[in-house]
Amino acid sequence: MRRLLVLGGGTAGTMVVNRLRRALPQREWQITVVDRDDDHCYQPGYLFLPFGTYTPDQVVRKRHAFIADGVDLVLGEVEHVDGDAESVLLVDGRVLDYDYLVIATGTSPRPDQTPGMLGRQWRRSIFDFYTYDGAVALAAALPSFDHGRLVVHVTEMPVKCPVAPLEFTFLVDAWLREQGLRDRVELVYVTPLSGAFTQPIASDLLGAMLEDRKILLETDFVVERVDDERKMLVSFDEREVPFDLLVTVPLNMGADFIGQSGLGDELNYVCVDKHTLRSTTHDNIFAVGDASDIPASKAGSVAHFSAEVLVDNFLQLVRGAPMTGSFDGHANCFVETGDGKALLIDFNYDTQPLPGRYPVPVIGPLSLLKESRANHLGKLAFRWVYWNVLLPGRPLPLPSRMSMAGKVAPVETTTATPPEED
Structure with missing residues (x-):
């Protein structure tokens, strides 16, 4: 055996x-x-x-x-x-x-690896949402936040689901607008990266979306400690980012x-x-x-x-045969952008996210690098797919290797927000 x-x-x-x-x-x-x-x-x-x-x-x-x-x-x-x-x-x-x-x-998130993160403000004014307990605690705390400075922070890369901090930022922006509180809250996105995301074209697009929503972007911020007495993120180069509510993604290990x-x-x-x-x-x-x-x-x-x-x-x-499979780093991720819309990115080791249609060229029905209602519904529908198809190991009609079919390589990178789709 x-x-x-x-x-x-x-x-x-x-x-x-x-x-x-x-x-x-x-x-x-x-x-x-x-x-x-x-x-x-x-x-x-x-x-x-x-x-x-x-x-x-x-x-x-x-x-x-x-x-x-x-x-x-x-x-x-x-x-x-x-x-x-x-x-x-x-x-x-x-x-x-x-x-x-x-x-x-x-x-797993390791808040213990950043000095001060697990201090007196943990789960009081400092929250994570990458754990079940953290997300539930944040759900209980968020309704009582009605003014001040809300900071969404990424400690270091890599993290699981690297678009999730941006998604939370867009969703909390939309939630605050729904509550009539957006004018009373300053939103800040703090990242160790030089832009909003790791891939250049997507980073330019997402950065423009942050700017359009009046969300401040603090880049190249490598946190050294959290000063929980002053409610302050402190970087290794001694920059400081104050917060009233901090939603952080701790170091992942x-x-x-x-x-x-x-x-x-x-x-x-x-x-x-x-x-x-x-x-x-x-x-x-x-x-x-x-x-x-x-x-x-x-x-x-x-x-x-x-x-x-x-x-x-x-x-x-x-079975004694050579291994012929070669993983190409293929990833695709829905990015919730608020207001019942999302965009979709599809990329691998060698190719960054590009505009186009997915999974069927021209037809889609999902759009790449464009906000749409269909993308949002696709993300919500995936929960059923996860429990009923993906985990049981049933086949999904999606190739493991990334395809360039349906994608359009731009002539030059643009920071303009593409038109929304219904």
Whole structure:
């Protein structure tokens, strides 16, 4: 009996075990997935909790309900991976042996890594929304904020769903206008990047959208500490950004056991070949989703597309054939812009977001780099797709490799906001 062990039962881990359980003979393969608890969270839903679009029960379901029959679900926390002995030690002392290991433990916010962030103002005037508890706490606090300076802040890249801080900024701008409070609130977006986003064309567009909404943009801001007594972000170059309400994205890091096991980089992301997702230190270890160090967005779409490549490669590998799949860094992300609209970006390692139509050239129905009602509805509809199609490992009619079909490369980058679509 050959043993496949998957660490992490989130988006990528669940997809991998469900697809491989159908493809690998049960009499020959034991498949086990490990996670610390039985709660599976729809993380894109955290963004909507503070605004009441989703309720808490809509973003959390039981993990075991989405794990295929024939896959063993082990609840426990990983202490250490011994790559040479091909075994995993759990915190409670249990040892799980493997022939192949897939690490899909994701990435987590670490507010403890920024001095002062977890001070007296934490969950009082300083909030995060990248965790379930943080989003619920912010949902309770936001209705009482009616004036002052609201700062949305990104500590450092990479972070999971890198467009989410911008989405929150646009959504809170729209929410304040709906409440009749926008003129009483100064909105500021603070980022360590030189622009609003990592990709130039999208950064110019999103930056123009911030300016159009009278949202101040503070760039190249690398936070050194949070002065919670003065309610101030302080950068390493001694700039200061005051706040009355701070919505922050703390430093994101992989699981501690990854670094302690000698498998990762300084942020505890597993070092892998960016095309095959195979560990650079052990041939029988792979990493997928946010847990790896690939230079792609830590987004659900990347977890989805890379998991498809990994599954195909894994099946070739265990049958003694060369791995022919090559992940190209494909990501696509809806960007909520408020007022019931969103835009969509589609890109990979080599190609930045471009205008056009998706997924069918000319027809769409979704538009790239343009705000539209259809894009917003697409994002909301994805929650059903996530629970009912993506997690169970059913096929989606979207290729894992990015296509240039339907995209238009601009002659020059423009900062003008494109026309909106109905």
